[in-house]
Amino acid sequence: MPRGKTAFLSKKRNFCGLTFQNETKKEVVECYFLKLFSENQGYFSKLPHMQITSSSQLCGVFPALFTPLKNDDPRCLHNSIDYDKAKKMIDDLVEAGVHGLIPTGTTGQSATITAKQHLDFIKFTLDYADGRVPIIAGAGSNSTRESIAIINEILKIAEIPMLCVTGYYNNPPQEGIYAHFKALSSETGAKIILYNVPGRTASYIHPNTAIKLAEDKNIIGLKQSVDFRVGEIYCEDTKSIIEQTKGMDFALLSGECGAFIDMLKHGGTGLISATSNIPEAAKIFVELYNSFEKGELEKCYKLQDDSRDYVEAVFCRKNPIPLGSFFNSPLLLPLLSVKDTEHGEEAEARIQKLIKEKAQSLLKYS
Numbered sequence: 001m002p003r004g005k006t007a008f009l010s011k012k013r014n015f016c017g018l019t020f021q022n023e024t025k026k027e028v029v030e031c032y033f034l035k036l037f038s039e040n041q042g043y044f045s046k047l048p049h050m051q052i053t054s055s056s057q058l059c060g061v062f063p064a065l066f067t068p069l070k071n072d073d074p075r076c077l078h079n080s081i082d083y084d085k086a087k088k089m090i091d092d093l094v095e096a097g098v099h100g101l102i103p104t105g106t107t108g109q110s111a112t113i114t115a116k117q118h119l120d121f122i123k124f125t126l127d128y129a130d131g132r133v134p135i136i137a138g139a140g141s142n143s144t145r146e147s148i149a150i151i152n153e154i155l156k157i158a159e160i161p162m163l164c165v166t167g168y169y170n171n172p173p174q175e176g177i178y179a180h181f182k183a184l185s186s187e188t189g190a191k192i193i194l195y196n197v198p199g200r201t202a203s204y205i206h207p208n209t210a211i212k213l214a215e216d217k218n219i220i221g222l223k224q225s226v227d228f229r230v231g232e233i234y235c236e237d238t239k240s241i242i243e244q245t246k247g248m249d250f251a252l253l254s255g256e257c258g259a260f261i262d263m264l265k266h267g268g269t270g271l272i273s274a275t276s277n278i279p280e281a282a283k284i285f286v287e288l289y290n291s292f293e294k295g296e297l298e299k300c301y302k303l304q305d306d307s308r309d310y311v312e313a314v315f316c317r318k319n320p321i322p323l324g325s326f327f328n329s330p331l332l333l334p335l336l337s338v339k340d341t342e343h344g345e346e347a348e349a350r351i352q353k354l355i356k357e358k359a360q361s362l363l364k365y366s
Helices: 004-016 023-039 041-045 083-096 115-129 144-157 174-188 207-214 235-244 257-266 279-293 297-306 308-314 321-326 344-358 360-365
Strands: 060-063 162-165 192-196 219-224 251-254 270-273
Touching: 060 279, 083 115, 083 279, 083 360, 115 144, 144 162, 144 174, 162 174, 174 192, 174 207, 192 207, 207 219, 207 235, 219 235, 235 251, 235 257, 251 257, 257 270, 257 279, 257 297, 257 308, 270 279, 279 297, 279 308, 279 360, 297 308, 308 321, 308 344, 321 344, 344 360
Parallel strands: 060 270, 162 192, 192 219, 219 251, 251 270
Antiparallel strands: none
C-alpha cells in the first residue's frame, strides 16, 4: 500500500500511465489527486490487500518475518505463536517504511512450525497487515508434491506470490530444479520467486536454469543468497542472470543483508532480509534503497556500513537463532537460544548491548 501522499501520487500516475509535456497540467492533476487522497484517507487505508503480481513490484526492502513464539512449552517442541508480539513487529516494520513482508520463510522457523501454524501465520500476517504492505509467503519444500500442496492451501487464503527454495538434501540436478519450479507454476498458477541458497540446500540454481525459468510467466523473481560481490565466486553468474533477463517479467533481489548496495549496482531491485526484522536496521535499508534511486552512491555505501553491526549480530549464529534473542522468543528444536551455544553467553551479551545502544525499539520485548 503506498505510504503518504507522495507515494500515492506516484502509484496513481504509474497506474494511469499519464505523461505530461505541460508542467501546469501536471500540477493540476497532482492537486486533484492530493485532494482525493486527503478526503478519502480512511477508504484508501482499508483497501483489500494490495498484492504483488509482477516483477516491477519486487522493489525495495522485504523483511523475512521472524515467527515469535510463546514460552508455553519448556521442551521447545510445541510452542504457540505469540501473535501479540507479532502485531508489534509488523506495526514497527510498516512504520519503518518496508515495501513488503515475507512470513514463513527460513527466518520464520518454517522448518519447525507445524503445517497448521504455517498457514495460520500467513493468514494472520495478511489480515493484520491489512493492505498496508504486500505479503509474499514462504512455501518451499524439497518435495515438489508437498510444495504444490502448500501453495494451493495458501492460495485459498489469498492470491499472493510464493518464495520457494530449491531441493535441499535430495539435491536434484539442474534438470530436476527446472522441472520442480515448472511444476509449481503449472500446477498452481501462483506467482513464484525462486530462492537460491546453496549454503543451506547444497543445491545451486545455475544461470542457464534461472534464465530458462524466467521465461515462465508465473516465475517473476529470484532471491540470490550467494557471494555475488565483485570478485566473489557467484558475481558473474548473478550479473549474467540480470543481463539475460532484461525485458522479461523477472527481478533479482539480494538475500545477503551485507551486500544490498552490491546487488543494486549489478541491476537488482531489492532485498529479502532477516536483519530487517530489526526496525532500526529496516530503516537503514529503506533509506539505502531510496538513496540509490536518487543516485546518491556515497550515501548508500555509508548506509551499508551503518548496517554492519546489525547484520553481524543477526548472523553471529545460524539464522534465525539470534533473532530469538532480539525478540525474546524461544526457538523450536533443534534450534537453541544463542546462550545455549558454544561461547553463547558472550554472543548474547553483545546482542543485548546492541539492543540497548542501537535497537531500542526492541526493549519492549525484554
